[in-house]
Amino acid sequence: MSNVLAVVEQRDGALRGTAREVVAAAVGLARDSGGEVHALLLGGPGIGASVDGLAEGGAEVVKVVEHEALADYHPDGYPAVVARIAGEGDYSSVLFAASALGKDLAPRVAARMDLPLAGDVTGLTFEGGAVTAIRPVYAGKAFTRVTIDATPALVSIRPNVFQPVDQAGAGRVETVEMTEDPSSWPTRVVSFEATGGDVPDVAEAGVVVSGGRGMKDPENWALLEELRAALGDGAGLGASRAVVDAGWRPHGEQVGQTGKTVAPKLYFAIGISGAIQHLAGMRTAGTIVAVNRDADAPIFKVADYGIVGDLFEVLPRLTEEIRTLREGS
Amino acid sequence: MNIFVCVKRVPDTETRIRVGADGQSIDPDGVKFVVSPYDEFAIEAALRLKEAAGEGEVTALTLGDAQAQDALRSALAMGADRAVLLEGEVTPDGLATARALAAEIEAADAPLVLLGVKAADDDQQQVGPMLAILLGRPCATAVSSFELNGDKVTCRREVEGGTEVVELPLPAVVTITKGEFEPRYASLKGIMAAKRKPLETKPAQTADSRLRVESMELPPERTGGKIVGEGADAVPELVRLLREEANAL
Ligand SMILES: Cc1cc2nc3c(=O)[nH]c(=O)nc-3n(C[C@H](O)[C@H](O)[C@H](O)COP(=O)(O)OP(=O)(O)OC[C@H]3O[C@@H](n4cnc5c(N)ncnc54)[C@H](O)[C@@H]3O)c2cc1C
Numbered sequence: 001m002s003n004v005l006a007v008v009e010q011r012d013g014a015l016r017g018t019a020r021e022v023v024a025a026a027v028g029l030a031r032d033s034g035g036e037v038h039a040l041l042l043g044g045p046g047i048g049a050s051v052d053g054l055a056e057g058g059a060e061v062v063k064v065v066e067h068e069a070l071a072d073y074h075p076d077g078y079p080a081v082v083a084r085i086a087g088e089g090d091y092s093s094v095l096f097a098a099s100a101l102g103k104d105l106a107p108r109v110a111a112r113m114d115l116p117l118a119g120d121v122t123g124l125t126f127e128g129g130a131v132t133a134i135r136p137v138y139a140g141k142a143f144t145r146v147t148i149d150a151t152p153a154l155v156s157i158r159p160n161v162f163q164p165v166d167q168a169g170a171g172r173v174e175t176v177e178m179t180e181d182p183s184s185w186p187t188r189v190v191s192f193e194a195t196g197g198d199v200p201d202v203a204e205a206g207v208v209v210s211g212g213r214g215m216k217d218p219e220n221w222a223l224l225e226e227l228r229a230a231l232g233d234g235a236g237l238g239a240s241r242a243v244v245d246a247g248w249r250p251h252g253e254q255v256g257q258t259g260k261t262v263a264p265k266l267y268f269a270i271g272i273s274g275a276i277q278h279l280a281g282m283r284t285a286g287t288i289v290a291v292n293r294d295a296d297a298p299i300f301k302v303a304d305y306g307i308v309g310d311l312f313e314v315l316p317r318l319t320e321e322i323r324t325l326r327e328g329s
Numbered sequence: 330m331n332i333f334v335c336v337k338r339v340p341d342t343e344t345r346i347r348v349g350a351d352g353q354s355i356d357p358d359g360v361k362f363v364v365s366p367y368d369e370f371a372i373e374a375a376l377r378l379k380e381a382a383g384e385g386e387v388t389a390l391t392l393g394d395a396q397a398q399d400a401l402r403s404a405l406a407m408g409a410d411r412a413v414l415l416e417g418e419v420t421p422d423g424l425a426t427a428r429a430l431a432a433e434i435e436a437a438d439a440p441l442v443l444l445g446v447k448a449a450d451d452d453q454q455q456v457g458p459m460l461a462i463l464l465g466r467p468c469a470t471a472v473s474s475f476e477l478n479g480d481k482v483t484c485r486r487e488v489e490g491g492t493e494v495v496e497l498p499l500p501a502v503v504t505i506t507k508g509e510f511e512p513r514y515a516s517l518k519g520i521m522a523a524k525r526k527p528l529e530t531k532p533a534q535t536a537d538s539r540l541r542v543e544s545m546e547l548p549p550e551r552t553g554g555k556i557v558g559e560g561a562d563a564v565p566e567l568v569r570l571l572r573e574e575a576n577a578l
Contacts, residue, residue, distance in 0.1 A: 120454075137452065192492070
């Protein structure tokens, strides 16, 4: 019986939040396709000790490849190792996270294996012997149902969409030998300069606080950062294109058709008008909150809850109330 | 140095998407098509390289039907020297697209291939790195700026939590995101000149798509919710709703 492989990510030796989501998506598929869920984790020496949660999420086997050259993502190394292991096993499907890393990794694995890839999907089913995926297009203005006519079916899943499940698997850890030669990898990673601290990427954050031109000045982002911090570790910062173009915020935070498409459980649009290109990027969020002084702003057409008013009055109060609530609980 | 830039013709981002009669693709009626915005960054990057070097040739390459020529003409108007249309079907299978592009690039002597990080229609972010694997070249994705140093290209990538610098030996494939390469507008002179620049059309060597679109649908309309109130006084009620009704806090 063919199994399902969930390729999971770590950073600095700790599993990423998306890891359990990929395993959850694999558990969902395996329910229909049969077979076991295997997780695959690449990392530096000792990474095998960081597999907590994979078994609890439903992985029967956790394959671990440990090597110094795999401590951080490598654009030549990771695809080579993953493609080999995915090719050696008898897998009906191979799942990735459509994270920043996964979007670099999965297409390379697919090309190496000569397989098509359905990327950034928000739904998965196994029917009539084939995997069918829901794939958003036009930045979420529409979505397609696509059937993958290849085995294994390669898929990357959108962060925050597949909810982790509690389904104990055996989680047998198997160490897989690294047979690749890192000296043959042409790309050299020269440096990494951390900027965002521990703030999660906007595309992966469970809660997103986004600011637009209504924030008036980049210095006012301190107010958004306070709200973000009050919402807890899983919260990230987003921005409209207007403020990215103005140089107030980095492009990595831009939400929308020419930025990132996000699907957090909770999205705050602060001083954002709600242009069609912005809405495309966040309309699949669970709950949308808008604060805008213009009652006719289009953002209110998609927001679940809105406050009409001056954000400079609303924001501090909101931060305070949420802080009190979270400290109390 | 000769540079290939792969471009795609996509609906303008302003477009309100309607599903076509086939139930599988958009209704193109009344839709304005443009060069995918990320591909414009790639064209700009190629032109700047050529201008700095004072030599070389920029080739714009696309896969598509006859109408895809529009995208090539736009690239030529910006300043590309020549263009190639690989006539064939564009499918959702990025590997099939990458294969068609690879067949053309393989035969040419182009140490650098640039693409937008993703196309603004499918958002798949896969053709660039797939093309690199097919060509057996290294690839950096989501690059905001880069420079050539002899036979190497040094790329800055905006990644999660920071900026990464990677160095690739040429020949290489680089996919461009927003950053240093704000695209120029085509001048009137450029638009006129584009009409006389060589645009070659040849049949694409496409493989069958192994991703089959069953249907296309619009997402359920989000019905606007409620205005909780005005000003800071509405905050406690908002927080209560978020916790008790939406279960979001
Ligand atoms: C090709 C293309 C691609 C694009 N891609 C994107 C994209 O990916 N993402 C994106 O976001 N946009 C994108 N845009 C831009 C988009 O069309 C809008 O211009 C942009 O989203 C507007 O940003 P904004 O809402 O911050 O600014 P504005 O539209 O200027 O809105 C500011 C809002 O703040 C409110 N406001 C002002 N002061 C206050 C206050 N004191 N208190 C409360 N509210 C206040 C105003 O009422 C207003 O609604 C794209 C455009 C094009 C042409």
